[in-house]
Amino acid sequence: MTTDDTARALGSVGRGALRLTLYLLLTLLLIPVQGVAVGLRSPLSRRLPILYHRLCARLLGLELVVRGERMGSGPVLFVSNHSSYLDITVLGALLPASFVAKSEVAGWPFFGLLAKLSRTVFVERRARSSVGRQRDDIGDRLEAGDSLILFPEGTSSDGNRTLPFKSALFAVASRRIGDQPLTVQPISVTPTRLDGIPMGVAFRPFYAWYGDMDLAPHLWQVFQLGGMTVEVEFHPPVTIDGFPNRKALADHCQRSIAQGVACAVSGRPAQ
Structure with missing residues (x-):
C-alpha cells in the first residue's frame, strides 16, 4: 500500500462536498413525499425508504457484499450488531423493514425527522417500568405484518467485536403471529475494505x-472517503420455540453474529 493509495482512500474535500450536496438534495426532495405517504398510510411509505437507502449507499460509495439468504416473507424480527449510523443505510438498502431505536434519536435534529418518516419504533431502554408498553408497541407492529430491525447491543461498538446482547427486547419473540412463532433472523454487518485496502483496526473507525x-x-x-466494502451475512432464522427462554435466544443470536463478524474481520470463510 503506497502513500498515494492511503491518501486516496482517506478521501478528498471535493468529493466530500459533492456527495454532501447530492445527499442533501436527495433527502430534501424525498422528505415531503415520504411525509405524505406516511400520512396517507400508503404502501409507498414502506417502499420509498428502501429506494432512499439504496441511493444513499451508492452515493456514499458503499459496496454491499451479501451472504446467506434473507427471510422472504414477514413479519420478521431482524437482529444485528451495530457499529455506526451507516448500518442504517446498509440494512435499510437490503430490508423492507423499520428500525427499533432508542427514544433519544427521535429528538435529534434532522436525523430524528428521518427516523420518524421511516416509521421507526422508539423505545426507552433504561426505563424498566415501560418495558411492557414497548414490548406491546413492537408486537403490534409485527402483528400488523411489519418486519423490524433491532440492535440488541444497546450501543454502537468499534466494529472489531460484538458486544453482549440485552435480552429484554427479545421478549417480543414470544409472540405468535397467527398460530406461528415469530421468526428471528440474525445478521452480521462488517466493514472490511476501504478503496480495496483491508480496513483492519486502524481504518475501521472511519466506518x-x-x-x-x-x-x-x-x-x-x-x-470524503473512498469506496467502502461492507459484508452482510444473513444467518439461519430461528424462533423462540427452539430455546428455553428469551435469554437463550439472545445468546444464540449474539454468538452467530459475533462469529460472522470475526470471520469477516479476519477474512476467514464463514462457518
Whole structure:
C-alpha cells in the first residue's frame, strides 16, 4: 500500500462536498413525499425508504457484499450488531423493514425527522417500568405484518467485536403471529475494505461511530472517503420455540453474529 493509495482512500474535500450536496438534495426532495405517504398510510411509505437507502449507499460509495439468504416473507424480527449510523443505510438498502431505536434519536435534529418518516419504533431502554408498553408497541407492529430491525447491543461498538446482547427486547419473540412463532433472523454487518485496502483496526473507525466521537466531523469524513466494502451475512432464522427462554435466544443470536463478524474481520470463510 503506497502513500498515494492511503491518501486516496482517506478521501478528498471535493468529493466530500459533492456527495454532501447530492445527499442533501436527495433527502430534501424525498422528505415531503415520504411525509405524505406516511400520512396517507400508503404502501409507498414502506417502499420509498428502501429506494432512499439504496441511493444513499451508492452515493456514499458503499459496496454491499451479501451472504446467506434473507427471510422472504414477514413479519420478521431482524437482529444485528451495530457499529455506526451507516448500518442504517446498509440494512435499510437490503430490508423492507423499520428500525427499533432508542427514544433519544427521535429528538435529534434532522436525523430524528428521518427516523420518524421511516416509521421507526422508539423505545426507552433504561426505563424498566415501560418495558411492557414497548414490548406491546413492537408486537403490534409485527402483528400488523411489519418486519423490524433491532440492535440488541444497546450501543454502537468499534466494529472489531460484538458486544453482549440485552435480552429484554427479545421478549417480543414470544409472540405468535397467527398460530406461528415469530421468526428471528440474525445478521452480521462488517466493514472490511476501504478503496480495496483491508480496513483492519486502524481504518475501521472511519466506518464505526462509537464512544464519545462527535457526529458532524465523523460524517464529514465519511463523505470524503473512498469506496467502502461492507459484508452482510444473513444467518439461519430461528424462533423462540427452539430455546428455553428469551435469554437463550439472545445468546444464540449474539454468538452467530459475533462469529460472522470475526470471520469477516479476519477474512476467514464463514462457518
